[in-house]
Amino acid sequence: MTKEKEVKEPLFHITKRKSMNWWQSLLTKGASIFAAVIVVGILSIVLIGQxxxxxxxxxxxxxxxxxxxxxxxxxxxxxxxxxxxxxxxxxxxxxxxxxxxxxxxxxxxxxxxxxxxxxxxxxxxxxxxxxxxxxxxxxxxxxxxxxxxxxxxxxxxxxxxxxxxxxxxxxxxxxxxxxxxxxxxxxxxxxxxxxxxxxxxxxxxxxxxxxxxxxxxxxxxxxxxxxxxxxxxxxxxxxxxxxxxxxxxxxxxxxxxxxxxxxxxxxxxxxxxxxxxxxxxxxxxxxxxxxxxxxxxxxxxxxxxxxxxxxxxxxxxxxxxxYSLGSTYFADIVTGILFFFVIGSEFFTNYKIKAGSRIRGIIDRIKKLFRKKKKAPAAENMASAGDISEKTEDADVSEHTNKEEIKK
Missing domain, CATH: 1.10.3470 (ABC transporter involved in vitamin B12 uptake, BtuC)
Incomplete structure (x- = not known):
């Protein structure tokens, strides 16, 4: 008997978009240019030291x-x-x-x-x-x-x-x-x-x-x-x-x-x-x-x-x-990076990415962990509040008994 190979679901599903609003497309390209500017800024520090x-x-x-x-x-x-x-x-x-x-x-x-x-x-x-x-x-x-x-x-x-x-x-x-x-x-x-x-x-x-x-x-x-x-x-x-x-x-x-x-x-x-x-x-x-x-x-x-x-x-x-760089290597690198990011943004304009069940499961676990961490301090606060109320009740009882003894 030959075991059938288990087909795993992909981590991401890529589907073609029917259409995208002009402002969404503009935002996508703007985000890609912003990302390219960040990369160019890092490279300017590394390559030129400026x-x-x-x-x-x-x-x-x-x-x-x-x-x-x-x-x-x-x-x-x-x-x-x-x-x-x-x-x-x-x-x-x-x-x-x-x-x-x-x-x-x-x-x-x-x-x-x-x-x-x-x-x-x-x-x-x-x-x-x-x-x-x-x-x-x-x-x-x-x-x-x-x-x-x-x-x-x-x-x-x-x-x-x-x-x-x-x-x-x-x-x-x-x-x-x-x-x-x-x-x-x-x-x-x-x-x-x-x-x-x-x-x-x-x-x-x-x-x-x-x-x-x-x-x-x-x-x-x-x-x-x-x-x-x-x-x-x-x-x-x-x-x-x-x-x-x-x-x-x-x-x-x-x-x-x-x-x-x-x-x-x-x-x-x-x-x-x-x-x-x-x-x-x-x-x-x-x-x-x-x-x-x-x-x-x-x-x-x-x-x-x-x-x-x-x-x-x-x-x-x-x-x-x-900056007297001598050659055009830095200019070519900057041009290439910007072109790469702008052209790459076309992928997100034409396609959308959806997470698979495994990725969604990991995200749900992370959310549950954050919820537990948020609940834990709240529980501690409630417990401390309960301790304080018990202490105040004990103090009231002891004060009342002291007053009774003084009257006697």
Whole structure:
């Protein structure tokens, strides 16, 4: 006879939540950030030997040194997030935003170099915009076509396209500088020809354009027919086919939209921000995935998540500078801890934990012990009160007898 194995109940039961109120979700994230701050404070004592409050003061000081740069960095990260948003909502894992924006910027820079002095400046700017958008669409649609018709892995395909873009940019830079250096430098730095006009300063125009793109993306995804089709294809391709949606067409069209956004961002890099192109021009694509996911693919919430990430990077950079740490190890540790806690809070947002019977039994025993400890002093007090009353009664009796004896 073989003994059946006893199946023990787990200590905890994890069940998926149906929904969570927005304020509960906000409290969960706030608690996770508070816990991360405590851990960072302990590490600042151990690793740097500094008062945690001084470290946090340095962090917040870094946020207000250059507010315009902070806003521009937030806008650019938001722009990268908008470029991948439609694809990710469709569950097409587009890892190629860096390459798509890099190639768009390359196309705009090429037009700036090639046609300066040969065409009127407004026409050059228009040509830069068209070339940038078309290149962004091309670089995004190529893997989409292979995905739609041959079911290739879009993650690997778009990653390889990134490396191809870096190689092409390096080749262009070497050729332009007669194979002397990788970076071509700022184009038209003296004449500033084919640069976009400034609205007060160089930061305002890119910020306004990306803000407008955010509103348009929200309207496109929430209220347009295309946005509805993206949601249906993302939920189930079989359901989409059943209701008559052409899945291949939706995939290619959606990546075309992503390419347009990438083209606009690349155009802004070339015409308004850096005025050059190198492999370090577009490096925010993977961080953009994080901010889009934390925002649950809501363009307006992505503004807050992008600002959070940029503040984190700026503040930790200031810590590294003020304390002359030499390397960015502490800044990277702080960033990693905060990301870990914030991402970990998503677990408690989506799932709830219930204690098993064994844990509940232990908790009940602990409660009983506390109740006994509370009852014991009460019993002692009652007993002492009884002793006092008995003593007073004895004293009264003895006093009465003494009085009787005195009368006699």
């Amino acid at each position: 008062n945690p409050f001084r470290i946090f003061g340095t962090f917040f000081k870094g946020l207000f040194i250059d507010p315009w740069t902070l806003m521009l960095d937030t806008a650019l990260l938001l722009g990268f997030g908008l470029a991948i948003l439609p694809a990710f909502k469709m569950k097409y894992w587009n890892m190629g935003a860096n390459g798509q924006i890099l190639m768009s910027c390359l196309a705009a820079i090429y037009c700036m170099i090639e046609f300066t002095g040969k065409m009127p400046e407004p026409l050059i700017i228009l040509l830069m915009f068209v070339a940038s958008v078309l290149m962004g669409i091309l670089w995004a649609v190529i893997p989409a076509i292979f995905k739609a018709f041959f079911n290739t892995n879009e993650t690997l395909f778009t990653l390889m396209m990134n490396y191809m873009a870096i190689g092409l940019v390096n080749h262009f830079s070497y050729k332009h500088t007669n194979y002397n250096q990788v970076n071509i430098g700022i184009v038209n730095q003296l004449t500033k020809e084919a640069w976009l006009p400034q609205l007060g300063n160089k930061y305002v125009l890119p910020i306004l354009i990306i803000a407008a793109l955010t509103v348009l993306m929200y309207v496109y995804l929430k209220y347009s027919k295309h946005g509805y089709e993206i949601s249906v294809v993302g939920e189930s391709q079989n359901t989409a086919r059943y209701v008559g949606i052409n899945v291949r067409k939706v995939v290619i069209r959606t990546l075309g939209v992503c390419g347009v956004i990438c083209g606009i961002i690349g155009f802004l890099y070339a015409g308004a921000i850096s005025h050059t192109v190198s492999e370090s021009t577009a490096t925010l694509g993977f961080t953009a995935i994080l901010i889009a996911w934390l925002a649950k693919f809501n363009p307006f919430v992505m503004v807050a998540t992008a600002l959070f990430v940029v503040c984190l990077k700026t503040g930790t950079g200031q810590i590294n500078m003020d």
